[in-house]
Amino acid sequence: MTGFTPLLRLAWRDLWRNKGRSLVVFLMILLPVLGVSAASTVIATASVTGSERVVGDMGTADIVLGFNGNNDNTVHAVDVLPKMEGQVRAALGAGTATALRAHGTLRASTDKGATRVDAYEADLANPLLTGTYRLVSGHLPRVAGQVAVNGWLADRGPGVGETLEVRGGSSLRVVGIVEDPFEKDSGRAWGRPGELIPDRRAPGSVGDVTVFAKAAGALDLRRLADLGKDGYYPTTRDQDVANYSGGRGLNGPDLAVFVLVVVMALTEVALLAGPAFAVSARRRQRELALLSANGGTPRQVRAAVLTTAFVIGGLAAAVGAAGGVLVGWLVSPVAEQFGSTWFGPRDWSPLQVAGVALFGLVSAVLAALVPSWLASRQDVVRVLAGRRGDPAPARFSPLLGIVLMVIGGLLTFVGLVGASSYGEIWIGFGAVTTVLGAVALMPLILRLLARSTGRAPLAVRYALRDGLRHRTRTVPAIGAVMATVAGVVALGIANASQEAAGEKTYEPRLPMGHxxxxxxxxxxxxxxxxxxxxxxxxxxxxxxxxxxxxxxxxxxxxxxxxxxxxxxxxxxxxxxxxxxxxxxxxxxxxxxxxxxxxxxxxxxxxxxxxxxxxxxxxxxxxxxxxxxxxxxxxxxxxxxxxxxxxxxxxxxxxxxxxxxxxxxxxxxxxxxxxxxxxxxxxxxxxxxxxxxxxxxxxxxxxxxxxxxxxxxxxERGWQPDPEYALMMLVLMVVGALLMVGGTVTATVLALADAGPDLGTLSAVGAAPRTSRAVAMGIAFVIGGVGAVLGVVVGAVPGIAVTWPMTSHAYYYGGSSGSAHTIDIPWLLLAEVAVGVPVLLALVVGLCARSRLPLVARID
Incomplete structure (x- = not known):
């Protein structure tokens, strides 16, 4: 058998023949890829780039010229209104299109009194202003006496169809809901020129005026030099993009936590998919043994298993990436409601999404490496005789684990001492390396646990010894749970420490609640x-x-x-x-x-x-x-x-x-x-x-x-950023779901693989409830061991990342200090280390089959 095509045909046939098992592996890879892609898409949509912001600042104009009367008390902004457009047109040449907008403040009546409002006077129907506002409902002011307000102001009384009472000014009919392209947590109103702002020459009434201009030909900035001397400040589209260095993406510390959780989640894909491929290879071991018996080389046996992983991983990664972008776009309007600013237009990062999809594919292939290697080394005669058992573990596995954990510690130390501007990222990848080192040490840990539980209940002893006997299935499953718990613990410590640091440096103006x-x-x-x-x-x-x-x-x-x-x-x-x-x-x-x-x-x-x-x-x-x-x-x-x-x-x-x-x-x-x-x-x-x-x-x-x-x-005390708190909550929920899903999936695979052993227990007189006890024992061992190790492994990067996240100097009351704070969320640690494993064991015990299967064994 030569070429890649026969292997693809074998992979497709195996997938269709074992739809249930294939679907489990497919979902294991798809869900994390979909979740991370969706998170990336939401962040990309929330971030407003310079090229996106310029539309809100300048509409379709080539250049805007502003004048702020507050900068020169001898000239009021209203004084330049009659001549500003004419000066701009004269400077830019014949055929120049212009639009004028005045901005000021006013007081407007509400259902319970009054509120301050940012007021804009402009002809919003002018094409040059398209993009500087967003019409939500109703229509724009078309005739005299009409006004549009934003949702914040409409919620306080003057909604569509009602009257906006301007203190010291006119009564205008609200005909539409219009939003600012960026901000939403303050009152805003849009009216026709000369109708909205009362007493236009009073101090503070008209703060600034802006001309939006679009030249008929090429824009000659040299012709604007004289206008700059008169107090106007021109801005071109290129200048507006260059001046905007913001965006609502993640900063360094937040990015560190996000990268840590994302990498932990994707690492779980590789670890949790490993047991699935191990069980799949075990179910196919007779087929693979026949392949070897008929002249197949070990390389061809490995290729057969890896091709299956490549096919199912590729499908899951592609569907997960595409679905993640769609889910991110669907979720963005909901997430937008929790912040104080509007998101940008629908956006996504092709490079990030492609990277996540590639990571998912590579994770699937890597997850199948060990099962494929073991399948190529299996004893053909032993397999064809119906016997089972994994080969002895490599002697260098504990040594490899120690080396990886040392490397992880060094990476964490590099990020901690600030040797790089990306210290948080170093800490994140140091955590991943530490997790992989702990996985390599897992056989040794299981052996020590199995030897120390001689008087434990049968279900626990069986679960530990079965896990030690079938390491290719158990070790990655425990490692997957450990990786997820480590991410959740690191996230919890970082978040709790940041909140504690905020409370430490917060300076209340009043007693709480006053x-x-x-x-x-x-x-x-x-x-x-x-x-x-x-x-x-x-x-x-x-x-x-x-x-x-x-x-x-x-x-x-x-x-x-x-x-x-x-x-x-x-x-x-x-x-x-x-x-x-x-x-x-x-x-x-x-x-x-x-x-x-x-x-x-x-x-x-x-x-x-x-x-x-x-x-x-x-x-x-x-x-x-x-x-x-x-x-x-x-x-x-x-x-x-x-x-x-x-x-x-x-x-x-x-x-x-x-x-x-x-x-x-x-x-x-x-x-x-x-x-x-x-x-x-x-x-x-x-x-x-x-x-x-x-x-x-x-x-x-x-x-x-x-x-x-x-x-x-x-005085409400220190309040965390709601957008940041929402992101932390989402990541913690995703981590908890991955932990539950990983434990349950690994338990189901273990029970499916333990059919012959359960049949043996039935043959020697075990009670029907024994299968439930065994299921609970397997779930408790996988979840409990993984959770405890995850707490230990996750605490190191969690504590380390508190330095770049919370270490900053502060000054107050004549004394200075550092805000660095470490706060351990003990309740969270107890929940993930004890509560979740016990709860999962009980749920698995209730859902497991009580009847033990009878299996004929041929020696």
Whole structure:
């Protein structure tokens, strides 16, 4: 028999003759390839490349020219509207097509108050703007009085068919839902030119204007030089692509975890397909023995087994890769809903998908190497006589395992010390090498376990000794489970450590669950902010009567306050509603400043004397504080900051070192602020209880109903990126499914291969329940041994990858440190090492056949 064609015919005949076994192997290879290809496709679709983003930025235009009035307070953006298009057309020549878009902010009414909205005025029907928006439903504004809003704003009240009430402006009918091509978590509205943005010359109304242009001929950038001198900033399509270096792909640490899990999953293909091919070769051993008896060479026997693997692996890899791309496209709209940005157009990475498919094919062929080699070495006479048994293991197998584990450790060390910019990838492949080393050591591990379980139940003893006797089936199966568990454990440690590091470096502004209400003016007008607070306070008393309104010294509006103690300027590490971090009160406000009861009493005593309380610094022994008020007066002598000193006041003080970030740098007595001549006004409000998300949303819309600018901040602690958390959840679920599938499949193959042994047990009087016990023992050994080894093997790269994922310096409160954190998810480890194997053993025991088969054995 020569040539490849006869081998293909034998492979096809074997596949069709044994459809059930062939389908198991087909699914083993197809599912991981499909899953990884789908994940790659979702990531490719989520990532917005420069060439994709340019469409959202520029539509179909060749060049856009923007003008931002905020960059030059002497020229308002509205002033350039009448002449901008004409200047661009004159510069680019006759026949130039243009489209004008103005952008600003406004307040719009909602069902529960009002909200801030990004407003765009443009003729969206202009072809040059195609791609800068996405029409979801309804239609674009066509006539006067029509407007389109995005889904975020429509969910809060003004949906299609309703009226958009613009505060200080017009009432417009919503005719469509239009989305920004990139962002979705804020309010947006699109109206016709001159109809949407109210009081277009007011500060902050029109922030910028943009001209989209398409020249009739070749684009001559030299003709735009004069426009650049007038304050316009031109951008071509090539420049926009070059300027965009983002995309929502995975960064280095995230990529490390993703690569680790993907490689572990594909490694499981090779390991788990091995038992299937071993069982297949055992079922075909008589056919292969006849091939040898009729003159077939060992090489031809090996080729027969490998060709079967090549055919089924090629089919599974091709179908899995194609199906993965389709599944990725179908899943992308669902995954898109969990993020704060829109995905790009449907996309996929041909190189990555082809690589995954090739890996699947190679995995199938590699999985058949050992069974093919053993089939070529089998004793023809022994096989034709119906006898079984694997040959003795190679003596160099434990040595090979030790060498591979040492190499894996070295690769992990290289990635750990940062010798390469791809350290995370080195750690990932070091983990794979370690897994392969553990697989090579598996026969030795099984032998040691079999010798140490002499008093174990029959089912466990049988499972261990049967596994040792049929190593070609058992070792890859345990290795497959081990690889999957190692990936899950490494992922769990990395994810838990990253969350712990985030919590370690997170600096809360408020006690957990408490809320803070802020009001501001876009241009820092102190009088305007005070006026808005006059309207906001009654709203707070109505919706949150327990809110504590706190006054502060405004570090704006022509004055600046400086605190000096012990010869130093005291600037605390603060954030919150207190302008420059200085609150004004006759006693400590009823909010959590991080002070104990005794410290509050001491602070109240100092405030009663007209003094000040300093917080957040190691200022022990501070007994007095100097308050300095500066005013802006360019005509007089100035200090280094360009402000003139107007008043200086020395007051008694006390200092407390507050754990965590304080709400304010200091609290100054009312009497001291009055003597200093400082401007005092409402600085913010605090709600000292847990505030729900719905309550915060209602409160914010109510605040914006009466104020031009404001928000409600609720302290929720450190929150992981939802997109990253979703990816971690998906990968962990996939890993758990692979573990369950691998254990169950390997158990089914083992039981199918153990038919003669079970028949022997029946012949010597074993009870029917013995088969169930044997099935449970095999499942427990495969799942349990693989899971325990997987925990040990996966812990090494999991801990190692925490260095590149969590090691970064941070500074807070006068001290610096490293955020490197190791957090072991013990519950997860217990679940995969104990819970899942026990559960799988019980499930297999319930589903296994209770009747033992009777098999005639010929010696």
């Amino acid at each position: 809320a803070e209400v802020n009001v501001w003016s876009d241009y820092g007008a102190t009088d305007d902010v005070a006026k808005q607070w006059t309207a906001v306070v009654p709203v707070l008393k109505r919706l949150a009567p327990d809110a504590v309104v706190v006054r502060g010294m405004a570090d704006e509006g022509g004055q600046s306050i400086m605190l000096r103690g012990g010869g130093d300027d005291l600037y605390g590490d603060f954030s919150g509603p207190f302008n420059n971090g200085v609150a004004v009160a006759s006693k400590v406000p009823a909010v959590d400043f991080g002070l104990s009861q005794s410290e509050v009493e001491q602070a109240d005593a100092v405030l009663a004397r007209g003094g000040a309380v300093v917080m957040g610094r190691q200022a022990g022994g501070l007994s007095h504080l100097t308050l300095v008020r500066y005013v802006d007066d360019s005509a007089d002598a100035q200090d280094a900051d360009g402000m003139k000193e107007a008043q200086r006041l020395r007051v008694p003080a006390v200092a407390f070192a507050v754990k965590g970030r304080p709400l304010a740098t200091a609290i100054v007595a009312d009497r001291a602020a009055e003597r200093l001549g400082a401007r005092v006004s409402v600085a913010g409000a605090l709600i000292n209880r847990t505030v729900s998300t719905a309550e915060a949303k209602t409160l914010e819309e109510a605040v914006l109903d009466v104020a031009d600018g404001g928000d409600v901040y609720v």
